[in-house]
Amino acid sequence: MLELSYLREHKDEAIKRLSKRKLQAQTAVEDILRLDEQRRSNQAELDAVLAESNSLSKEIGQLFKEGKAQEANTLKDKTASLKEKSKELQQEQEQIRHALENLLVTLPNTPHELVKEGADAHDNEEIKVVGQKPGLAEGAKPHWELADQYGLIDFELGVKITGAGFPVYKGKGARLQRALINFFLEQNIEAGYEEYQPPHFVNEASGFGTGQLPDKEGQMYHMEKDNLYAIPTAEVPITNLFRDVIIDHEDLPIRCTAYTPCFRREAGSYGKDVRGLNRLHQFDKVEVVTVSKPEASYGILEEMVAHVGGLLEKLGLHYRILRLCGGDMGFTSAMTYDFEVWSAAQERWLEVSSVSNFETYQSNRLKLRYRGEDRKTQLCHTLNGSALALPRVLAALLENNQSAEGIRIPDVLIPYTGFEIIA
């Protein structure tokens, strides 16, 4: 949620930035500011009425104490009209607040200055390309065929016991997946992130805190009986660790990492996009989350991007980094870098990580603040990224490293897998 004070003080800038998303926000922003104005004047009026009513009550109490019941009762009559007035104003206040809130949650985050204006993925900027496309022999296979050939993943079994999009990993496939999780976690810990194991289900308040609710309700699996949501990413439980928290400035930045399965309903996808591991309802991901001071957040974003890039390099994967344009960024993000690895047999880029700075958009909802040196509280910035999402990394590893002898395991993973080749 955008900060009201920001809209108030930088109205034109906000509208201009939102236009990078191809969003015409003028009307909404003006409506918000008008409601904000109304709200404040209404509250001033309400405060005055309550102040008078409070002082009358005190007087009445005093009079009763002194045994002047007669005078007290006269004053009592006076409070009746005040009471009515305050009730009226309070109702009005609530209405205005609701209207304001409803409008405010429709506005996405304001893109950072560096973010290019654009409608969709076509306008994303390629920032960096690392490595080269591996030269594969004739007849190279896509990962789902390799997975079948070497008995690594059984998609049919997953359909049988659950449904499409829930693969069963087995044998060296399962071990490779586990090795990747451990490798990523260890690398993240080494880079200063503290490991967490959060719950895989969250309550409504948490879904709201990170912005999945109310707008993306359909994306999450919901357990109606207990009103819990299966997490679509570790971002949700981890960021919510800091909901309603005031952090001392000396403890910032806070860096967390967590491995969790992720659950996404992903309604409406089809075709080659959902083939094999390309898009799943359940997948594994190691996430990194940082809470920082506002002035430090963009430096930290660069650090996180460098760290994620380092992971892909260690795995020897050919990848590129995109800075998303306004229209392709997530609702809550101010700047996002996507990482895509080259899938050699499919001959396409696959997104394996998305690293974002949310500035105060999440912390405003979360009420996540820090106490500065001056003892004042202000909103933190939150950032997160995948480090990394497993299935597509696995897909690229299988495809890019295939040869007549089998699938070669990258050196850095061998200590974790315990084998060098899948043959």
Added chain:
RNA sequence: GGAGAGAUGGCAGAGUGGUCGAAUGCGGUGGUCUUGAAAACCAUUGACCUUCACGGGUCCGGGGGUUCGAAUCCCUCUCUCUCCGCCA
């Protein structure tokens, strides 16, 4: 699943209708003392809205009600804990 208890400031814990935003202790911060530290002593120490400021207002789990006045009484929801049952 059954029975009971409870939800108060960073924590512990008082407070059953009127100067209670809330005693007290611990913790935190500043100071006195000390070569330094500890101890002791003194002071200070919640969040939010609004105002240039003075000030005003809101908040004792959430929501509603009674009352001139609610942390305190009533209703309701949520959550937590204890015991029993079941169970990795």
